[in-house]
Amino acid sequence: MTSPVYDIAVIGGGVNGCGIARDAAGRGLSVLLVEQSDLASGTSSASTKLIHGGLRYLEHYEFRLVRESLMEREVLWGMAPHIIWPLRFVLPHHKALRPAWLIRLGLFIYDHLGGRKRLPPTRTLDLTGDETGRPLKTGFKKGFEYSDCWVDDARLVVLNAVDAAERGAVIKTRTACESAEREGNGWSLKLRDTITDETDTVTAKSIINAAGPWVSTVMDRSTVSVSGAEIRLVKGSHIVVPRVFEHDRAYIFQNADQRIVFAIPYNQDFTLIGTTDVDVSGEPEAACISRDEIDYLCASASEYFETTIPSDQVVWSYSGVRPLYDDGSSAAQEATRDYVLDMQASDGKPPILNIFGGKITTYRRLSEEAMDKFVSVFPDMKTAWTRGATLPGGDFAIDGFAKLVAKLASEYPNIDTPLLERMARAYGTRTRAVLGGAKTIADLGMQFGAGLTQREVAYLIDNEWARTADDIVWRRSKLGLRLSGDEIAKLQLWMDGRNSAGDTGGHRADQPEEAVAPPPA
Numbered sequence: 001m002t003s004p005v006y007d008i009a010v011i012g013g014g015v016n017g018c019g020i021a022r023d024a025a026g027r028g029l030s031v032l033l034v035e036q037s038d039l040a041s042g043t044s045s046a047s048t049k050l051i052h053g054g055l056r057y058l059e060h061y062e063f064r065l066v067r068e069s070l071m072e073r074e075v076l077w078g079m080a081p082h083i084i085w086p087l088r089f090v091l092p093h094h095k096a097l098r099p100a101w102l103i104r105l106g107l108f109i110y111d112h113l114g115g116r117k118r119l120p121p122t123r124t125l126d127l128t129g130d131e132t133g134r135p136l137k138t139g140f141k142k143g144f145e146y147s148d149c150w151v152d153d154a155r156l157v158v159l160n161a162v163d164a165a166e167r168g169a170v171i172k173t174r175t176a177c178e179s180a181e182r183e184g185n186g187w188s189l190k191l192r193d194t195i196t197d198e199t200d201t202v203t204a205k206s207i208i209n210a211a212g213p214w215v216s217t218v219m220d221r222s223t224v225s226v227s228g229a230e231i232r233l234v235k236g237s238h239i240v241v242p243r244v245f246e247h248d249r250a251y252i253f254q255n256a257d258q259r260i261v262f263a264i265p266y267n268q269d270f271t272l273i274g275t276t277d278v279d280v281s282g283e284p285e286a287a288c289i290s291r292d293e294i295d296y297l298c299a300s301a302s303e304y305f306e307t308t309i310p311s312d313q314v315v316w317s318y319s320g321v322r323p324l325y326d327d328g329s330s331a332a333q334e335a336t337r338d339y340v341l342d343m344q345a346s347d348g349k350p351p352i353l354n355i356f357g358g359k360i361t362t363y364r365r366l367s368e369e370a371m372d373k374f375v376s377v378f379p380d381m382k383t384a385w386t387r388g389a390t391l392p393g394g395d396f397a398i399d400g401f402a403k404l405v406a407k408l409a410s411e412y413p414n415i416d417t418p419l420l421e422r423m424a425r426a427y428g429t430r431t432r433a434v435l436g437g438a439k440t441i442a443d444l445g446m447q448f449g450a451g452l453t454q455r456e457v458a459y460l461i462d463n464e465w466a467r468t469a470d471d472i473v474w475r476r477s478k479l480g481l482r483l484s485g486d487e488i489a490k491l492q493l494w495m496d497g498r499n500s501a502g503d504t505g506g507h508r509a510d511q512p513e514e515a516v517a518p519p520p521a
Contacts, residue, residue: 006032006170007378009189009204011177011218013037014044015153015360017210018160019367019386025167026389027371027382032202033161033169036176036194036214038471039464040157042284043212044360045475046320048238048262048275051076051084051361052148053114054337055252056260058106063113065338069361070114073149075387076364077118080159080394081401082428083152086119087264088249090132092140092304097254100142107146118398119147135245137306145249150264153360154475155426158464159391165507166392173465180207180222186350187222195467206377207352208370213284213321215354222352231356232326233281237289237319238274239297240266240481241309253304261300267478270315273297284321293319316481325357339366343373351377393428404429414440419451426477434459446494449487450479457491461498463507469495 010021013035021033035041053070054062077084091107093100107122125143127133133140165171178190178199186205192198211218216231243265250264259277266272276293294311302308325340339358345351353373358366368384375381396404401424408420408431415438423431434456438444445454452472460466460476469492473480480488 003202004030005186006030006202006204008032008206008208008374009034009177009180009187009202010208010210011180012210012212012214013039013157013161013171013173014042014210014212015040015157015160015363016212016355016358016366016370017208018157018164019363020208020210020370021169021171022160022164022167023364023367023371023384023386024381025164025169026385027378029378029381031164031169032204033164033171034175034177034189034191035171035173037285038173038467038475039161039171040154040475042214043320043322044157045154046236046238046318047153047360048236049151049153049264049266049272050087050148050262051151053110053361054359055106055110055146057337058109060336062336062338065336065362066110067113068365069359070110070116072361072365073114074116074118076151076361077149078398079364079386079389080151080156080391080428081396081398082393082404082425083155083159083391084149085401086147087150088120088145088147089252089262090125090249091144091146091252091254092127092136093142093144094140094254097256103144107144110146116147119149122146131247132245132249132251135305135307137304140304151360152425156360156363156391158476159393162392162464162507171465171507174467177218177221180218180352182350187352206350206374209352209354213323215323215356219354230326232324233279233284234322234324235278235280235287235319236275236322237278237293237297237317238272239289239294239314240270240272240316241313242271242315243269244271244301244305244307244309251304253300255300255303261297263301263305267481270481273301273309280321287319287321289317289319323356341366341370341373345377393430395429401425408432412438416441416451422451423456448491448494449484450482452477452479452483452491454494457495458498461495465507467495467499468492 007029008024008031010017010033013033017033021031024031051073053066057066111121123145125145127140127143161171174194176192176194178192180187180189186203187207189202191200209215209218213233248265250262253261262274264272294314298309298311325336337359340356342354353370364386405421405424408424409417412435427434447453460472464476466472466476469488473483473488
């Protein structure tokens with residue numbers, strides 16, 4: 001049987017790669033996406049979990065980036081209201097740092113630069129009377145409150161991949177691109193299964209290199225030059241601590257080094273604090289938080305909170321390497337978060353597009369602009385379509401999450417509402433596809449802990465490319481914060497048994513809802 005010739009091969013299963021695969025498949029192109037590990041296993045699951053304009057970027061005069069980001073907030077919220085929702089941020093005024101008038105001016109620009117429609121505007125707070133002032137030190141009297149959005153970053157990536165697959169894209173995880181060579185009118189790509197070490201060769205008319213921190217590695221393997229573009233690897237680290245405050249708003253803290261740190265409500269019982277900006281070299285997968293970064297984040301938060309946050313309170317930390325375009329900035333925090341698209345298609349050669357930089361908030365626009373680069377290559381492809389097109393599970397009213405949970409509770413009266421709410425946050429309207437005809441929690445099969453059941457795990461294997469326990473407890477969910485080591489080991493054992501039976505994951509939209517594999521003997 002002759003192997004297909006793909007229109008586009010996308011290398012990299014982060015937010016940009018999956019967003020591009022979705023956009024391209026929806027335009028009628030044949031698409032292959034390969035990811036050397038799990039979807040969102042790199043930078044895209046190591047963000048601050050925000051859809052935001054980037055208030056601090058105004059100080060670096062990145063008005064185009066901020067405007068585009070602000071315009072995308074409500075677009076993305078409408079596309080996926082189960083995994084994206086509004087979040088109010090409190091910025092306490094620190095008298096020794098920026099003057100209050102300058103902050104208010106910046107927030108005025110922030111409110112009006114990006115066509116805000118549904119999100120509420122900035123307001124001034126009296127921290128001596130507002131509940132957000134109670135966790136802070138008494139010296140902070142005045143603050144400002146503004147709007148951005150929260151996002152489950154890893155699920156955003158996976159849902160783009162699911163939508164791409166349902167539109168015809170082929171998604172291959174645990175598949176490394178070992179080499180790419182121009183042959184005739186296309187590219188020959190050597191692929192390697194990172195689990196079995198088996199190799200395969202596929203052909204594509206064009207390549208999009210969306211490998212994030214590994215973008216240079218892919219360029220080296222494809223022996224292409226880059227039009228003067230350089231990559232700067234900057235590590236960002238976060239810590240998670242037990243909940244510091246009770247309300248549902250987040251904080252943004254100024255620091256004397258001109259950086260900012262967020263403190264954000266996280267998974268009901270925790271507070272997320274981040275991020276750092278540290279130039280790094282070496283293999284991106286080796287990135288991890290340093291003792292200095294932990295101390296820095298604890299000290300930054302403790303500067304504002306009445307309760308000191310010692311490093312021994314950190315229950316989890318994570319680090320990601322941002323593949324920023326090197327604009328020559330002297331400090332890591334000053335390097336642009338804007339994206340650069342480097343297209344090479346001269347002399348009639350099959351094209352390759354290398355992607356530098358970018359942020360989660362602008363992934364959809366980046367995907368559109370990437371596809372615009374291929375109009376002359378594929379003149380018959382459909383026009384841009386993703387603005388307003390919901391992601392899987394997001395086909396309900398932008399303010400209708402509570403109604404969705406209530407409807408699920410009426411349909412599944414014998415399943416605890418907190419579990420239904422957690423699942424609705426992950427799967428939206430597709431929660432029903434996970435639960436199927438279950439009447440009680442017992443109908444969902446083996447219990448792994450924290451409400452994670454056999455049926456849900458099977459769904460993630462069959463429809464979302466989950467292959468390991470880490471895929472499930474740290475990327476498809478954050479249940480790793482609640483599961484013990486023994487419970488995660490039990491989950492891995494069950495998945496190993498299922499995989500050994502030949503069920504190695506993928507996307508099967510036609511999977512019968514009752515198909516739940518038995519636990520290993």
